[in-house]
Amino acid sequence: MTILKQPPDYSRSLFRPTKVLVEEEAAGYPLTESIIGRLPDAEVVTIKRPSSEELADLSRQFGPRTTLYLARHRGRFLKACPGTAESYRCCLYQILHLALGCNIGCSYCVLQGYLNNPFITQFVNLDDAFAELDRELGRPGIFYRIGTGEFTDSLFMDPLTELAPGLIDYFGRCKSAVLELKTKSVAISGLLDYSGEIGETIVSWSLNAPRICAKEEGHAATIEERLTAAALCRQRGYRIGLHFDPLLDFPGWEDEYRQTVASIFTHLKGDDIIWISIGAFRFMPQVKEILKSNHPQTNITAGEFIRGIDGKQRYFSAIRRRLYRFLVAEIKRYAPDVFIYFCMEDQYLWQDTFGFAPADNQELSHWLDKCCYRYYD
């Protein structure tokens, strides 16, 4: 394998706010101070915690694309992944809720339908987050897979927040959990420079067809850049996860996905990869209208869909089946033993694609836990 030295240029996926809104409660926290210190030219405005009407006014006044919002999180930091409809197999992932929103701008981003705060928001009370983790992860007999990339991209803001090293350090010492940082950026300098115990931190990239990356993924890093970053992280000792989500049906998809799979294995070996997840495109019905105004150029919701038991629009199962069978066969050509799983898919398609299916969510969760093998040696 080629020895890579330089991280790719991540400037396109870097968030550089020109304004910072600081809730009064968030002032004085070390993270607030350090973020503001890294933005010497930004206008900093301290505000009272706003009502939703006031938030809308602030959005008109400041412009969410160029403003970072700093707040103190009052609720729980650790939450079950929202993808928990009983009819589909869910891996029982936990989310560490440290930030909200992302500036990468994927047309299909589910956050467009979920978030009512228009600003990219960083929670600054990390002491509360780590105290909650101490309490939760100290419970005997429970193993956690925890990610920070469900309500945001885990790394796009890391050059600004520099949170990754502290998280890696914490989870590197933790015997009952692994951390997954999931991204479409290549903002990995903090990961490469980190000199402590990496433990089982997993760095994961969402992948797609090159054409989808170019048309639908805003200013995310290219597939080649993501995979170069993955190879660098692997070289540094991180384990690598890959996520094909959303898998899209479009003219020429076979060649495009074939190309991405081939690229993976020019950068990584099968046993560098802890898991690959696959999830076909799905969306809440209201997102269709939001896309018309946020991404008028996209036609990803133009095909025929059925409404799933979770209320989301999905491709017909025959289309999902074709996509899955093709992608799994391509991956297995290069890496027959890599663990592949579906995100939110039904038993029938599991069985049809793999010849086996998890009996329930706990079984799928256990399979993924087993991938984090250090704890099961």
Ligand code: SF4
């Ligand atoms: S990178 Fe993820 S969080 Fe950011 S816009 Fe794209 S889908 Fe949304």
